[in-house]
Amino acid sequence: KSLAIVGCPFSGGQPRPGVDQGPIHLIQAGLPSQLEELGWKVQFDGHHQFEDIAKFITSDPDIGKLKNPRVVSKVCEAVAKSVGSHAKQGVLPVTLGGDHSLAMGTISGTLEQYPDACVVWIDAHADINTAETTDTGNIHGMPVSFLLGLGQPIPEFAWIKPQLKPNKIVYIGLRDVDAGEKKILRENGIKAFSMHEVDKHGIGKVVELALDHVNPKRDLPIHLSFDVDALDPTVAPSTGTPVRGGLTFREGHYICEAIYETGCLVALDIMEVNPSLAKEEEVRQTVAVGCSLARSALGETLL
Numbered sequence: 662k663s664l665a666i667v668g669c670p671f672s673g674g675q676p677r678p679g680v681d682q683g684p685i686h687l688i689q690a691g692l693p694s695q696l697e698e699l700g701w702k703v704q705f706d707g708h709h710q711f712e713d714i715a716k717f718i719t720s721d722p723d724i725g726k727l728k729n730p731r732v733v734s735k736v737c738e739a740v741a742k743s744v745g746s747h748a749k750q751g752v753l754p755v756t757l758g759g760d761h762s763l764a765m766g767t768i769s770g771t772l773e774q775y776p777d778a779c780v781v782w783i784d785a786h787a788d789i790n791t792a793e794t795t796d797t798g799n800i801h802g803m804p805v806s807f808l809l810g811l812g813q814p815i816p817e818f819a820w821i822k823p824q825l826k827p828n829k830i831v832y833i834g835l836r837d838v839d840a841g842e843k844k845i846l847r848e849n850g851i852k853a854f855s856m857h858e859v860d861k862h863g864i865g866k867v868v869e870l871a872l873d874h875v876n877p878k879r880d881l882p883i884h885l886s887f888d889v890d891a892l893d894p895t896v897a898p899s900t901g902t903p904v905r906g907g908l909t910f911r912e913g914h915y916i917c918e919a920i921y922e923t924g925c926l927v928a929l930d931i932m933e934v935n936p937s938l939a940k941e942e943e944v945r946q947t948v949a950v951g952c953s954l955a956r957s958a959l960g961e962t963l964l
């Protein structure tokens with residue numbers, strides 16, 4: 662079994678510098694050899710991929726409120742090609758962010774190869790704002806709306822085919838959802854297990870209910886997109902949009918272990934590790950949790 666680490670040193674979907682250094686920190690913490698130890702054949706194309714794209718885009722004025730729209734779109738298009746080509750060769754892409762706008766690329770790539778794939782989105786945020794509903798214009802708060810084809814089409818993002826259907830995505834960990842996003846979730850009947858449901862049912866039941874919704878026979882490919890800010894800030898402090906009241910260390914790892922156990926995982930994103938936002942020990946802790954989440958999603962067990 663082979664996997665390819667797709668390092669995406671990209672921060673254009675949000676304003677805080679440093680998240681582009683996420684990949685190199687995860688690599689330098691030893692992730693490739695940790696995954697080899699789990700029995701994976703590991704390909705790694707380097708941690709400077711996609712960096713040259715921004716150089717060719719000399720002017721990138723806002724489109725409405727959207728910031729860095731052309732760079733975000735072009736980088737995600739390149740990521741989609743990279744993830745898609747690995748998937749085509751039966752290699753499991755492990756994308757290291759970088760901000761969560763990159764999921765427009767990773768999930769597009771997955772759906773190219775696995776049109777029937779479902780998406781499990783672990784996040785404090787719904788990342789489903791449209792150009793009409795976003796307050797910040799930060800595109801890391803919008804990837805899901807593009808993948809679903811919601812909102813007014815934007816020519817610069819025309820490459821994104823609206824292949825994702827509302828009943829093929831499920832959220833776990835939500836606790837900071839904008840008013841516009843709540844409306845979109847309701848109107849589209851999108852299933853979301855917030856931290857309230859995690860408290861109520863426990864993580865085991867929530868994962869079971871989430872998978873029952875998007876993958877009832879456990880026979881569909883799963884794309885797991887994990888934003889480390891889904892975890893409580895005491896667990897993953899060095900991230901751009903921390904929100905209190907998040908998943909415990911174990912709850913985060915349980916999700917990854919349970920997804921691996923389905924045998925359906927075809928793609929993994931570990932996003933929003935920003936190694937420049939906290940003290941050294943907290944950065945180390947956040948990077949280490951990114952590595953251990955990846956290991957748990959890729960077969961590491963406690964016994």
Ligand SMILES: N[C@@H](CCCCC(O)O)C(=O)O
Nearest residue numbers: 761786790797799801802902
């Ligand atoms: N909903 C906020 C925050 C988005 C956070 C994006 C990512 O960290 O999940 C926005 O639209 O700017």
Ligand SMILES: [Mn+2]
Nearest residue numbers: 685707708709
């Ligand atoms: Mn370097």
Ligand SMILES: [Mn+2]
Nearest residue numbers: 761784788888
């Ligand atoms: Mn996110």
Ligand SMILES: [Mn+2]
Nearest residue numbers: 785786888890
């Ligand atoms: Mn988030």
